Amino acid sequence: MALIRNRxxxxxxxxxxxxxxxxxxxxxxxxYAAASAGYYVYGKREYYSNIKGRHSYFSVVASDAPVNSIxxxxxxxxxxxxxxxxxxxxxxxxxGGIIYDKDLVGERLKNIPxxxxxxxxxxxxxxxxxxxxxxxxxxxxxxxSRGVRLFPIPYIxxxxxxxxIIGQSQLSALMRMVNTMAVxxxxxxxxxxxxxxxxxxxYSFRAKKKIVDMNIKACEVVYDYVKSNFSNDFPYSLPNxxxxxxxxxxxxxxxxxxxKLYAGCRFQTYYPITPAADxxxxxxxxxxxxxxxxSDLEYPSIAxxxxxxxxxxxxxxxxxxxxxxxxxxxxxxxxxxxxxxSTSGPGFSLMxxxxxxxxxxxxxxxxTHYQRGAPSTGLPTRHEQGDLLFxxxxxxxEFPRIVIASGDMIEAFYDTIKAFNYAEKYQVxxxxxxxxxxxxSTQTLKLSDIKETIIERGELxxxxxxxxxxxxxxxxxxxxxxxxxxxxxxxxxxxxxxxHDEYGHIDEDPVNRTxxxxxxxxxxxxxxxxxxxxxxxxxxxxxxxxxxxxxxxSTKGAILDALEFLGNGYEFGFMQVKMLHPFPGKIVYNILxxxxxxIDIEQNYSGQAGRLLTMNTGIRPTNYILKYNGRPFSSTExxxxxxxxxxxxxxxIVMNRGG
Amino acid sequence: MATQQKxxxxxxxxxxxxxxxxxxxxxxxxxxIQMALVDLQIEPHRVVIFSGIGCSGKLPHFINTYGIHTLHxxxxxxxxxxxxANPELTVIAVSGDGDGxxxxxxxxxxxxxxxxDITYIIHDNGVYGLTKGQASPTLRRGMxxxxxxxxxxxxxxxxxxxxxxxxxxxxxxxxxxxxxxxKELIKKGIEHKGAAFIDxxxxxPTYNDIMTKEWYAGEDLIDSxxxxxxxxxxxxxxSGYDGEVKSEEEEEVISKINMAIAKSYEFGxxxxxxxxxxNPFTPTYEERITSNSPTYPQxxxxxxxxxxxxxxxxxxxxxxxxxxxxx
Numbered sequence: 001m002a003l004i005r006n007r008x009x010x011x012x013x014x015x016x017x018x019x020x021x022x023x024x025x026x027x028x029x030x031x032y033a034a035a036s037a038g039y040y041v042y043g044k045r046e047y048y049s050n051i052k053g054r055h056s057y058f059s060v061v062a063s064d065a066p067v068n069s070i071x072x073x074x075x076x077x078x079x080x081x082x083x084x085x086x087x088x089x090x091x092x093x094x095x096g097g098i099i100y101d102k103d104l105v106g107e108r109l110k111n112i113p114x115x116x117x118x119x120x121x122x123x124x125x126x127x128x129x130x131x132x133x134x135x136x137x138x139x140x141x142x143x144x145s146r147g148v149r150l151f152p153i154p155y156i157x158x159x160x161x162x163x164x165i166i167g168q169s170q171l172s173a174l175m176r177m178v179n180t181m182a183v184x185x186x187x188x189x190x191x192x193x194x195x196x197x198x199x200x201x202x203y204s205f206r207a208k209k210k211i212v213d214m215n216i217k218a219c220e221v222v223y224d225y226v227k228s229n230f231s232n233d234f235p236y237s238l239p240n241x242x243x244x245x246x247x248x249x250x251x252x253x254x255x256x257x258x259x260k261l262y263a264g265c266r267f268q269t270y271y272p273i274t275p276a277a278d279x280x281x282x283x284x285x286x287x288x289x290x291x292x293x294x295s296d297l298e299y300p301s302i303a304x305x306x307x308x309x310x311x312x313x314x315x316x317x318x319x320x321x322x323x324x325x326x327x328x329x330x331x332x333x334x335x336x337x338x339x340x341x342s343t344s345g346p347g348f349s350l351m352x353x354x355x356x357x358x359x360x361x362x363x364x365x366x367x368t369h370y371q372r373g374a375p376s377t378g379l380p381t382r383h384e385q386g387d388l389l390f391x392x393x394x395x396x397x398e399f400p401r402i403v404i405a406s407g408d409m410i411e412a413f414y415d416t417i418k419a420f421n422y423a424e425k426y427q428v429x430x431x432x433x434x435x436x437x438x439x440x441s442t443q444t445l446k447l448s449d450i451k452e453t454i455i456e457r458g459e460l461x462x463x464x465x466x467x468x469x470x471x472x473x474x475x476x477x478x479x480x481x482x483x484x485x486x487x488x489x490x491x492x493x494x495x496x497x498x499x500h501d502e503y504g505h506i507d508e509d510p511v512n513r514t515x516x517x518x519x520x521x522x523x524x525x526x527x528x529x530x531x532x533x534x535x536x537x538x539x540x541x542x543x544x545x546x547x548x549x550x551x552x553x554s555t556k557g558a559i560l561d562a563l564e565f566l567g568n569g570y571e572f573g574f575m576q577v578k579m580l581h582p583f584p585g586k587i588v589y590n591i592l593x594x595x596x597x598x599i600d601i602e603q604n605y606s607g608q609a610g611r612l613l614t615m616n617t618g619i620r621p622t623n624y625i626l627k628y629n630g631r632p633f634s635s636t637e638x639x640x641x642x643x644x645x646x647x648x649x650x651x652x653i654v655m656n657r658g659g
Numbered sequence: 660m661a662t663q664q665k666x667x668x669x670x671x672x673x674x675x676x677x678x679x680x681x682x683x684x685x686x687x688x689x690x691x692i693q694m695a696l697v698d699l700q701i702e703p704h705r706v707v708i709f710s711g712i713g714c715s716g717k718l719p720h721f722i723n724t725y726g727i728h729t730l731h732x733x734x735x736x737x738x739x740x741x742x743x744a745n746p747e748l749t750v751i752a753v754s755g756d757g758d759g760x761x762x763x764x765x766x767x768x769x770x771x772x773x774x775x776d777i778t779y780i781i782h783d784n785g786v787y788g789l790t791k792g793q794a795s796p797t798l799r800r801g802m803x804x805x806x807x808x809x810x811x812x813x814x815x816x817x818x819x820x821x822x823x824x825x826x827x828x829x830x831x832x833x834x835x836x837x838x839x840x841x842k843e844l845i846k847k848g849i850e851h852k853g854a855a856f857i858d859x860x861x862x863x864p865t866y867n868d869i870m871t872k873e874w875y876a877g878e879d880l881i882d883s884x885x886x887x888x889x890x891x892x893x894x895x896x897x898s899g900y901d902g903e904v905k906s907e908e909e910e911e912v913i914s915k916i917n918m919a920i921a922k923s924y925e926f927g928x929x930x931x932x933x934x935x936x937x938n939p940f941t942p943t944y945e946e947r948i949t950s951n952s953p954t955y956p957q958x959x960x961x962x963x964x965x966x967x968x969x970x971x972x973x974x975x976x977x978x979x980x981x982x983x984x985x986x
Contacts, residue, residue, distance in 0.1 A: 035985040199986060248983035258979045262972050264965025267744050287952050290975040297964040297973060302745070312963055312974060313952040315743055320769035324736035327729065331709075331740025334727065335961040339744070357730055417972075450980065455966040485961060486725050486741055487748050489704050494673075494720055496728035497712075505675045505720050506728075 004564050007065040011039075011236055014074045014091070015182060016057035016084030018114075019050055022179035025204050026078075027058030028249075028442065030183045033200035034062040035249050035444050037192060038241030042067045042557070043442040044632065046659065049274070049380040054114055055083050057659065064241060066444070068408060068557025072636035072657060075236050076189065078182040080155060082107035082136045083114060086123055087659055089139050094147035095235045098140065099185045102152035109134040151230060153185050158225055162218045177218040184219035188226035192238035194219060203249075246447045252438035255409045255445070256368060257282035259416035260340060261289055261314065264455055265366070267332035267339035269317045269325040274380050275439040276342040276370040284316045300336050301462020302487045322347035326354035326367065333358075333365045334495070336460065336485025338420050340366035345374040345387055352395045355429050359399025361495040361504075362473070362481070362520065364423030364430075364458075368416070371435040373630045382630030383436040385553050385603040389611065391431045392581045400523045402426065403581035405433040407538070407556030410449045411578070412438055417453050418535065425458035425530075426523050427483055433580070435603075437554040437632040459483055466490065471502035475515060479522040524582045536584035539591070540574040546596040547646070549574040550621060552609045554632065555601050561635035562642060570646060572599075577609060585616035592619050599623045599645055601638065624652045631658025666700050668693055675720040680788075682872070684835030684861020685714055688782060689721055691833070691841035692751065696724070698846055706749045709738040711758035713789045715782040718753050732763030735770045735779065739944075742777050745961035746945050749849060750777040757787045760796040760816050771825025771854060773944040778848040778855045779827075781818060782835075784863040785870055792866030805868040818858040819923035823916055823936050828853035830902075830919065830936040834892050835861035836872060840932065847934065853943050860892075860930070880928060895922070895933030904938040912938060 013030065017023040024045065031043045039062040048054035059070045074091040077084070078099045085100050086109055092098055109120055109127075124134055130145070132138035140150055158181065159174040168174055180201070187197050197219055201212045257279045260268065270280040293310040315332075319325040325341045332339040343351065348369050358365045371387045373379025391403045402422050406412040415432055423430040461482040472493035474481040481502075484491035494504030499516060501507040507516075540556075541549070541563055549572050551559055556576050563572060575591060577584065592598055592613075600610035600621035605628050610621040625641040627633055637655045644650050671693040679685045696706060706724035710716040712731035719726025729737045738752040759767050759781045770779070785798040792806030796816045803810040822830045829851040833841035841859060848855030862872045873879075877888040895902070900922065904915045919936035949955045967973055 032985065247985050248980055249985050250983040254983065258976050261979070262974050262976050264963075264972060264974065266960035266963055266965065267740070269740070286979065288954060290978060291964075292967075292973045292975055295967040295971065295973050296969070298966055298968045299964045300962055303962040303964075307957045307962070309954065309958055309963070311954050312965075313954050313958065313960075315948060315952070315955070315960055317739075317743070319736065320765050323733065324766055324769070327733045327736035328740035331727075331737035331742075332744035332960065333740075334737075335741050335744040335748070337744045337960040338965065339740070339960075353730055354733070444985065447980065447984065450976075452971065454970040455972055456970065457966070485745075486707050486727075487705060487745055487961070492704055492723060492725055494675075494726040494728065496720070497730055498728065504726075505673075506717070 004065045007063060010063045012061050012071050012073055012075045014057055014059045014088060015078040016088060017081050019047060019054050019056045020052035023056045023058055026179035026183045027060060028204045029200035031060050031442050032203045032249050033196040035247060036196040036199045037238055038244050039063060040066045040444045044070045045440045047381050069561045069635040072634045076186055078186045080178045080182050083112050085136055085139055089143045092143060092148050097149040097151055097189060097234060098143060099151045099153060099182055102154045103156055105137040107136045151189060155181060158221050162221050165217050166214055177215055180215045181218050181222040184222045185226050188223045189234045190236060190238040193240055194223055247444040248447060249442055249444050251442050252409050252412055253278035254282050255413050256416050259413045263417040263420045265338045265340050266314050267337045268314060269319050269328045269341045271319050271322045271325050271347055273344045273347045275372060275436045276344045279342050280316060283314055288313045302485050322350040326351040330354060330358050330363050330365050333363050334486050340368060342368040344370045344372045356395035356399055357497045358429040359401055360497055362427035364427055366419045366423050366430050366432060368432045370439045379630040383632045384628060385435055388580060388608040391433055400428045400520055402428055402430045404579050405553040407576055409443055409445055421456040425456050426527050427480060433553060435554050462488060472504045473502045475519055478526045479519045528582050533587050536579040537587050538576040538578055542571040543573050545571045545573045547572050548592055548595040549599050549601055551601040552577045558633040558635045558638050559601060562638035565635060565639045583612050583616040589617040597622045599625060601625045603627050627655040629656050666697055668697055670703055671696050671723050673721055673723045677721050679714055680865045682864040684784060687835035687838045688859055689718055691838045691845055693722060694842040695845040701749050707741055709734040709752040711754045713755040713758050715753050715755040732758050735766040738777050739775050742775055746959050752777060753780045756781055756783045756795040756797045760818060768825040771822060771827045774826060774828055774853045774941050775944040776852055780857045780859055782861055783858050784861045784867055786863050786866045788863050788866055802869055804866060806866055817923055819935050820920045822856040823919055827856040828938045828941045829855035831857045831934045832932045833857055833859045834932050835859055853941060891928060891930045892932055893929060895931045902934050902936040907940045
């Protein structure tokens with residue numbers, strides 16, 4: 001993939017506030033509005049495992065070229081509570097600005113219990129060092145002394161004014177719009193076109209026209225206030241931009257949901273878990289959908305009557321636990337349906353036994369695994385790539401499985417479809433690794449990136465006319481036996497988690513055992529032979545470089561952006577491993593065998609992909625850039641760390657940025 | 660099929676070797692299932708039998724229908740997945756008491772809440788046979804079966820009462836050695852639209868030396884008048900008991916539930932078998948899905964085409980993407 005070298009503009013905006021006060025929706029309004037104005041955007045959401053009250057924030061980067069990550073710098077911080085400013089003021093750059101509630105300047109740091117002691121001490125120390133007290137005003141003064149512009153907004157007064165216009169005197173009802181006002185103030189400061197904001201409101205609030213209209217009034221009032229109270233010379237602006245391709249603004253969980261429907265997944269199970277549940281809720285919302293009835297439909301063999309259809313449906317089951325989720329999906333898959341379950345680490349741990357059963361009985365089932373901070377409950381709403389080795393080795397004993405990982409949302413779309421194709425072609429469980437960063441981010445994706453694809457179902461057989469008993473686990477050259485759905489005529493078979501014979505009956509004979517192990521495990525070799533190299537490893541950057549980056553999953557975006565920011569002085573090849581199991585050892589070896597430096601970049605403690613590299617090729621990474629503080633890499637961090645590796649050959653760099 | 664010959668027991672026998680202990684109650688349950696399928700004349704390929712782990716887990720291998728021997732405690736999730744993906748299948752699940760009421764108790768309860776149209780049979784013998792006779796969740800406190808070093812210190816679960824409050828809409832108890840009666844229960848369970856649960860009492864001739872065939876036959880309870888044993892097992896339907904819910908009225912439903920639960924505690928010198936409770940009015944899970952997805956009955960997941968003959972996806976996603984399109 002060619003790096004972008006002609007980016008002209010990159011603007012980073014952040015909004016924060018207490019959970020439950022509309023931080024998310026206002027960020028969506030802003031992101032949509034910026035996209036509507038012609039920009040590419042990337043937005044990162046950070047939140048606590050909490051419903052109401054704890055601090056959440058959203059960073060949105062807008063650019064004239066596609067952007068895949070956040071940067072550390074904040075150009076404009078929009079806030080309507082004190083905590084956001086206390087936490088994030090130091091991230092705002094010289095020349096940037098802070099929008100804050102004028103009435104809150106007397107708030108004291110010590111009175112905000114939701115700021116962790118460690119962070120509060122750090123903020124206090126910085127203030128004391130500068131001879132300041134601990135009020136919000138002190139923080140703002142410090143920022144101002146660094147060249148940050150201040151934009152005090154009298155939210156309450158302005159809300160009262162909005163109330164008069166719309167005939168609402170209850171302040172509590174109006175307060176719900178304070179988040180929108182922070183966005184509108186941003187738009188005013190950035191000299192951006194308010195009509196885009198109105199489109200953003202319609203997008204975010206969907207059908208609720210009354211709410212949209214109220215918010216539009218609030219936008220107008222704050223916009224006028226900013227225009228008449230502050231000079232119009234903020235160094236950053238968001239003028240309308242032309243020439244960008246048509247895009248959608250979407251989150252990872254939604255694009256995966258769409259991909260599942262497109263892939264023909266018709267059975268999904270789940271137990272509620274962050275951050276996977278959003279995908280399932282999306283599917284529950286889209287339980288029926290349109291089918292192209294004009295195409296030459298291929299009906300499943302067990303459909304004795306071919307019902308004419310222009311609507312399809314997906315069954316989505318919320319199960320009692322993840323054990324039921326995986327096993328119910330397997331039960332459905334046995335009927336010939338494309339079935340999957342979506343989960344995160346704790347749920348995936350519970351699925352280990354079921355996964356082994358699917359491996360033993362060669363059932364195509366897809367597990368969409370959104371990794372989050374672990375072990376145990378870990379950091380339930382935060383990011384990590386800590387489950388790679390667990391995914392490769394889940395379960396007792398040895399059975400074939402495929403583990404793939406997507407680098408971004410577009411990859412997640414295609415990988416979802418590939419996951420089902422692999423599962424059916426090779427009759428193995430497929431673990432599709434995603435993570436919180438992909439799940440909860442929002443990004444503009446080019447519509448032209450959604451292209452036609454194919455559904456491959458492998459050796460799926462229908463009713464048999466033969467009287468010869470069906471051998472579900474027939475020994476074949478490839479290890480893949482023709483698969484019949486439950487309910488097929490003359491195809492009766494048995495499944496068991498016990499070792500079994502070709503018919504599926506329990507069989508402990510040692511010779512049979514050896515043959516069956518080899519049949520199943522031999523499929524890994526077929527997978528290696530058949531899956532194209534490009535679907536197993538993606539190469540970015542300079543292939544001729546002797547400096548290589550090894551990574552996998554959602555670090556891709558920050559790495560690509562970092563390589564762009566590093567510019568021509570630094571040349572790296574970037575190897576993104578997409579299929580982690582079976583590991584593409586030969587491909588990787590041939591590229592990395594002559595590398596002088598192999599820098600393993602991952603969001604875990606151990607450098608798990610590096611370990612797989614060594615296990616499969618004997619090659620060891622020379623340097624590590626790791627992060628496991630629960631926040632995804634910014635491109636700034638990766639840029640800085642790569643420079644340090646190149647300058648000082650630091651062996652292990654652990655990054656720790658992000659609030 | 661027009662030329663379909665009448666199905667007999669032979670059609671439902673598999674070639675697998677049956678390796679249960681001689682005298683095991685499992686044989687009675689196996690025969691009763693096969694006889695029920697013969698009576699109902701359901702073609703073997705339309706039936707799927709799911710099982711868990713333990714002696715009962717082997718049962719599907721001995722029947723010539725689709726047979727899915729799953730994980731310990733998990734036959735219900737597997738069975739429900741298959742049934743909901745293809746509701747035309749006749750789905751039966753079997754468990755041991757440890758399988759269904761111990762390790763699988765969570766699934767047992769939650770499956771009742773769904774009322775999926777399946778039949779669930781628990782082989783209830785009070786012990787974990789295949790691991791050499793440990794106490795199962797139905798063994799009574801204080802009992803010390805042959806291989807227990809000390810008497811059992813756990814209270815037993817009451818499978819009938821638990822099934823009723825969990826939401827099963829057909830709740831019955833059978834006895835493995837009254838095969839004819841059990842067959843009728845299984846037939847009724849299969850015909851019942853909704854989740855049918857049948858608790859089947861069965862001796863474990865190897866490890867349960869208390870609740871033996873002789874114990875069920877009352878050989879320790881000699882009637883002083885006749886000098887003959889007084890069997891513990893008696894049939895509810897012969898005692899005038901009627902657990903059928905007659906109307907949707909809440910009062911009627913609750914009174915039948917209360918009656919059935921009270922009856923389920925009768926266990927000692929008299930042990931009732933038969934239907935404790937049946938409520939034909941609760942909508943099945945399939946009907947509940949249909950209320951959200953009207954095309955579900957005609958086009959359940961297993962019957963939907965998902966691609967064209969040239970392998971292209973046929974799901975139209977333009978409108979789904981359009982919801983996110985930046986305008």
